[in-house]
Amino acid sequence: MCRKVMMFTISEIKITPRWLTSREANQLETELKSTPNILGYTAGELQHFPNVLVAETPSGEFAGACISKDLLFNWTDIAMLYVLPKFRGYGIGGKLFREAFARAQARRRHIYVLSRNPSVIRLMEQSEMKIARAAWQAPLALHLYNQYHMSSLYRLSEAIRKSRMRRDDGQRFVAATKRYEP
Ligand SMILES: CC(C)(COP(=O)(O)OP(=O)(O)OC[C@H]1O[C@@H](n2cnc3c(N)ncnc32)[C@H](O)[C@@H]1OP(=O)(O)O)[C@@H](O)C(=O)NCCC(=O)NCCS
Numbered sequence: 001m002c003r004k005v006m007m008f009t010i011s012e013i014k015i016t017p018r019w020l021t022s023r024e025a026n027q028l029e030t031e032l033k034s035t036p037n038i039l040g041y042t043a044g045e046l047q048h049f050p051n052v053l054v055a056e057t058p059s060g061e062f063a064g065a066c067i068s069k070d071l072l073f074n075w076t077d078i079a080m081l082y083v084l085p086k087f088r089g090y091g092i093g094g095k096l097f098r099e100a101f102a103r104a105q106a107r108r109r110h111i112y113v114l115s116r117n118p119s120v121i122r123l124m125e126q127s128e129m130k131i132a133r134a135a136w137q138a139p140l141a142l143h144l145y146n147q148y149h150m151s152s153l154y155r156l157s158e159a160i161r162k163s164r165m166r167r168d169d170g171q172r173f174v175a176a177t178k179r180y181e182p
Contacts, residue, residue: 006087007058008090010092010095013090013092014055015054015095016053017051019047019050022047029046039162041080049069051067051070052066053065053103055083064082064084064087064093066081071141071145073139074180076109076111078111078112098127101178110139110179111129111177115174127178130176130179131176132174135175
C-alpha cells in the first residue's frame with residue numbers, strides 16, 4: 001500500500017488549549033461515531049468542553065483533539081483522545097496525550113485514563129500510571145461522574161451500537177491512575 005507522505009514534522013504540529021470551533025465539533029462528532037473505543041459526544045457537548053487541546057498542522061488543518069474533564073476530589077479524566085485517521089501514526093496522539101498529562105500534573109491533579117486502544121495503553125505505561133485490574137476500582141469521582149455521563153440518550157444509544165462494534169475484536173478496557181504526590 002502506498003502511504004501519502006505528510007508535509008510536516010511532529011515538532012511543527014501546533015497544540016493549542018482552546019474551545020473547539022463549531023466546524024471542528026461537527027467533524028469530531030461524526031468521526032467519533034466510527035470508533036468503538038469512545039462512546040461519543042454531540043457537537044453541542046464538544047463545543048462546550050473548556051479543557052481541550054487542539055492539534056493543527058502547519059497549514060492550520062484540524063488534526064485531532066484531547067479533552068480532559070475535571071471531576072470531584074481533585075481528579076482529572078483524560079477522557080477523549082482522537083486523531084483523524086489520515087494523521088495517525090505520526091506522533092500526534094502521543095503529543096496531545098503528553099501535553100494533557102503534563103498540564104494536569106502542573107495543576108496538581110490526580111489523573112485517570114480509561115482506554116482499550118493499544119497506543120493509549122502504551123502511553124499510560126510510558127507515563128508510569130498505575131494500571132487498575134477492574135472497572136469498579138476506578139476512583140469514586142469517576143463512578144459519580146458516570147451517572148451523569150450515561151444519563152444522555154445519545155450516549156445510551158451509542159453504547160448499544162458500539163458494544164456491537166466491539167464484539168470479538170479481542171481488545172479490553174484498561175483503566176489507569178496517577179495520583180498527585182506533593
Ligand atoms: C489512539 C490515537 C489517538 C493515537 O493517535 P496517533 O497519532 O496515531 O498516535 P501516535 O502516533 O502518537 O502513537 C502513540 C504511541 O502508540 C504507539 N503505538 C502505535 N501503535 C501501537 C500498537 N498497535 N500497540 C502499542 N503501541 C502502539 C506508538 O509507537 C506511540 O508510542 P511512542 O510515542 O513511544 O512511539 C488514534 O489512533 C485514534 O484517534 N484512534 C481512534 C480513537 C481512539 O481509540 N482513541 C483512544 C480512546 S481514549
